[in-house]
Amino acid sequence: MKSTSQSVPTATSDTLEAGARLSFGRRIGLWLENEAVLGYVLMVPALLLIVVFIAYPFSLGVWMSLTDKLVGTPGKFVGLANFAKLLRSEIFYQAAWNTVVFTIAATVIKGVFGMWLAILLNRKFRLARFTRATVLLPFIVPTVLSGLAWLWMFDATFSVFNWTLKWMWQMEISVFGMALKENWGYFRGPLWLGSPALAMFSIILVNAWRGLPFFAITLLAGLQTVPPELYDAGDIDGTNEFQKFWHITLPLIKPIAVVVTVFSFVVTFSDFQVVYILTRGGPHNSTHLLATLAYQLGMTSGNLGEGAAAALFMFPILGLVILWQLFYLRREGSD
């Protein structure tokens, strides 16, 4: 901010000499004519929000994680005890590992299928506009509300999927084979949220279902910037669809693809809602993510210090993403 105070008098003094006495408003107006001053002034609202509601709470969170703060107490400094305690807990390792698996799987699924959907939507067809609006639905409705629909569809007793499987079995078009037939009496179908692997699959599925349209629509925006002439040139050379995609489309939409992937990575990595609604971390913590673990530690078992520490464990990985993206942006910028 020092540079502002230095630049202000020099920039405005010339104009001040020209017009004798200026009203306060006029002076402010002239002041704002200075590029640097205006630049800083326009940054103020955003910076204010960021300092008060992000930077300050973040440092407060770091402080909290170094105290033994329990709900209702101020807490006293305990150094890295909370982090040490977490590192002794298998639940924490499980949550950290789950978060990694969840994020990578969901982001890859969203990226691949989102790209595919974007390519489909980029064609000319009747109802194109309507279709674009409908596929966007999962992204725009509140996640907890669509999560409830999934919870009901995955219900151990009333799952529509399992009902359908059972019906298919009864129709003797079974795909399961004899092993299940013997146990049919109490066959309930797959335990979508009850067995560790399937529960992980289910939360990934729901997260991907929700995030896919955002990928698709944003990549669609990227695809529309690709000039069609480029493909015509490709046609003459006799390249196939995949080669065209790989050599022409992908390099051109890379910048937007990177941004949307990073954005999605961050949102997925810190996801809370899907697990909160579907499993609350169960069965036996096999779907706990760092975010839900932080919530459980901080909010439902009252260990605010430990909860803050668990949340902060997200930061190293997010920090790497930040560094990578900064590096990437800088490189792109210098091109």
Added chain:
Amino acid sequence: MAHEAAQQRGETAPGRMRRRDFLAHTGKAGAAWAAVAGTNWLTGQAPAFAQERTLHVLEWSSFVAPADVERDRQAAEFGKQAGVKVTIEHINANDLPARATAAIEGSTGPDILQLLSNYPLLYSEGLDDHNDLITELGGDEIYQFIREAVRDEKGVHRGVPNFFGGGANVYRKDIFEEVGIPGPPDTWDEYLEAGKKLKHFGMPVGQSLGHTFGDAPGFAYTLLWCFGGKEVDEDGRVALNSKETANAVDFLKEFWSAACDEGGLAWDDTSNNRAFLAETIACTLNGASIYFVARNDPRKVAPGFADRLGHFLIPKGPNGRYHGVGPFTNCITRYSSNKEAARDYIRFVHQDDNFEKFLLVNKGYINGPLPKWQEHPMWEEDPAVTIYRELPKYGRNLGYAGPYNRHSSEAFAKYIIVDLFAKAVRGDSTQSVIASAEKELKNIYEG
């Protein structure tokens, strides 16, 4: 039919009290409470603030819907008498702890938090001292296991247990008969045999082992105790790793695959209610709410369904029979600006006549905080629920056998004991699940 028969039995059986006798018997205490409570709002400076005073009470949403209705009615009645605007908010019990944390941290929110089981200890720093109120409303007469659940290390009661609920096994008499089970099982081994038949028939035992507040811990902790296992010893040292615990885990492994609906790993507290009413399971550990709905909500079940239901206690294990009985405790928050009205409200709901109405509307789903409520003729009216009044005999609190403190609530909030069993039934070795649960418990109890 069964209902009438029960009433007749109740009237003719010697030594059993009728409702009127009961009230006469306990009336004195009730009148005394009413008088104490009355002075607080009829005298003093209170009227000056009468118009502005509000009281916000956060409660769970009962599985017996009319209980919430009765609560709201009593609150309105109290509000009218005391000149206080009372708001009762009913939410999912799984969300109570998070709301309590937010309220206490922010020093704003409900004046009275209803907390389950030993949660008042977890929040003791944010809750008022209730020692006088406890003395006034029964003192040592209050069941020990629920009083200890709210008394912290300093000897301060952080709330007043209003009632407690516990589970018994609700079962389908007709299905038991059909598959040839002679009667309700008395031991876990008998239960295993019965369960095998039920599962073979296609309507297994349904049991939650998910991350939820009531049924899952209610089952997991009691099973542990029945086999002689315990979280901590009398001195509060972690004592989970024992032969007894291993026996309990081994037993459940067999029980789960041979007798249970595997879906239970994903169940919350409502899932077994739905599954039982949808007739996909024949037996489940639950409060009397399934029976209540079957008896009173004809839209949800087939006609005559309630007559096919019975209840039995948690079976005996090598170490005897235990029931997890979690108190529902009204806790006045420290930040509340309306503590006097809050205390009056608690006195009001504990008044004999009011509590009796509440007890009656629950029809066996809840038990009173004082042993005298077990004598109430209500328990005789419907033989199907009579068994629930036996629960206090076997009552233990979470964190048994240690001194009750916030660590036991933390272990409860982290589902350590539930997950011990949940992991085992998914195939992990007994030794490894016990070792990892022990590690987590040590983290909690010993820092």
Added chain:
Amino acid sequence: MQAYVGETLLKRLIVFYIPLFLFVAAMLFPFYWMFITSIKPDFELYNVRRSPFIVSQATLEHWFYLFKETMFARWAWNTFWIATASTAISLFAGVLAGYSLSRLRFPGSATFGISIFITYLVPPTLLFIPLASVIANLRLLDSPWALILTYPTILVPFSAWLLMGYFKTIPRELEECARIDGATRLQAMTKIVLPLSMPGILSAGIFSFTLSWNEFLYALVFISSPQQKTIPVGVVSELMKGDVFFWGSLMAGALLGSIPVAFVYSFFVENYVSGMTGAVKG
């Protein structure tokens, strides 16, 4: 757009119509399920022996329950007003910051740009515990302002980024012409650049509105009284209760909570795409 001349119908079916149909079906099935669940009477809903796809006695009781027994209308209003206000704040801050960072040269602008960018990588789940005590200290707990002021922290970085890209697509010459004609910098911004950037601003606005409408964690932690809740929190905390949950009403609430944003999008989806396209080009 690509032209697909000479594609046979069969090929088109396989590479286009069938995959697209499957995508649309997968995206929409949960909504169909919400709807069908919301109109089933309880005895059909909780009966495993009936086909769940068929409703024999459709009922609106679950929908009525929402309005009679819960404060759903109130939650909808809260959500709408919180989303609108926080969108306005984030657009204001985002437009100014985006303009400043993309158009004005001043020392440290790169650092500011990066710091705004970094903040969008600090998710709510990392912040909610300490933020709760900040909100408590500001005496904002249980007030809509707790959300109106905190949502922009999630929204501003993305809006600013999107608008930076968009502003860059507008030729500098236009602004310079205006300034030669005597317009101040602020006037050039508000009269020349902003009107031309409306598609980008609209995109950022739609995006912000959606995120605020959907936000759950802050609303769950900062808001407690029933009359202050937003739709997601209200539906979850007031209908996921009782002995079997109110599944019919839950689904009705989920649908109703989705309709307003879906409505907004059906009008603006093309605009959203073109706004993003503009941002991407720049």
